Amino acid sequence: MSLLTVNGLGKSFGGVRAVDGISFDVAAGELLALIGPNGAGKSTTFNMVNGQIRPDTGSIALAGRELAGLKPRQIWQLGVGRTFQIAETFSSLTVVENVQMALISHDRRLFSMWRRAADHRRAEALALLEQVGMAAQADRPCSVLAYGDVKRVELAIAMANQPKLLLMDEPTAGMAPKERNELMALTKRLVVERGMAVLFTEHSMDVVFAYADRMIVLARGRLIAEGRPAEIRDHPKVQEVYFGSGKTFEKKAPLQNPSTREVA
Structure with a gap:
């Protein structure tokens, strides 16, 4: 059963049709990759689902609840988490304090000098950090972490509102x-354990083909293909859009040290 249902989504900027009537769905427990070349409409689609851009046409329903027209904070409160291309954390705060701030936001609580925010739901914050493998670094400032560890903290923050849907840019x-490899394996494990749905954009085709359950491909604002990775890999329209005729995606063993080759 679909958790997220997008139907007839469209958006224009001036005379440019950035997204042209696309429809797709994501089921609980599924990772759906949204891919396409530069200018395909991926970011516009992603930001409409998240509430940063209001669609001109179409609907976006989360478990039957319409999201189109809501603000990002309202969508977050309904159970949609998000991570960003450039990880967003408070570098001056500790790892656990970053997660606590997300919990405070979710609870809509205000704190004064007599009610220390640092005490708020620390146990829950530590439990989230344990799930992403960062509990041992809970009291370190985020500013000293390796970038891969910052990404794990961001994932814990995104999980603070117990999301039904996780958007990963x-x-x-x-x-x-x-x-x-480690981050996506962790994400996949959390998806299965929590029964979440994940919609993610990604330029690394190795990551997409290794971890996505299904893929949708956009080109010039239109959905040109959807299916499982094996189906998309050999899809003639996808090959043409990415490479022109006569080339194919390289077939590599999944989950094994993906290369650094990127597809823009």
Whole structure:
């Protein structure tokens, strides 16, 4: 059963049709990759689902609840988490304090000098950090962490509102191959354990083909292909859009030290 249902989504900027009537769905427990060349409409689609851009046409429903027209914070409160291409954390705060801030936001609580925010739901914050393998570094400032560890903290922050749907914008951008593999394996485990749905954009085709359950491909604002990775790999329209005729995606063993080759 679909958790997220997008139907007839469209958006224009001036005379340019950035997204042209696309439809797709994501089921609980599924990782759906949204890919396409530069200018395909990926970011516009992603930001409409997240509420940063209001669609001109179409609907975006989360478990039957319409999201189109809501603000990002309202969508977050309904159970949609998000990570960003460039990890967003408070570098001056400790790892656990970053997660606590997300919990405070979710609880809509205000704190005064007599009610220390640092005490708020520390146990829950530590439990989230344990799930992403960062509990041992809970009291370190985020400013001293390796980038791969910052990405793990961001994932814990995104999980603070117990999301039904997780939106991941270029989750492995800037990461070494080993870190990419570890982060996506962790994400896949959390998806299965929590029954979440994940919609993610990604330029690394190695990551996409190794971890996505299904893929949708955009070109010039239109959906040109959807299916399982094996189906998309050999899809003639996808090959033409990415490479022109006569070339194919390289077939590599999944989950094994993805290369650093990127497809823009």
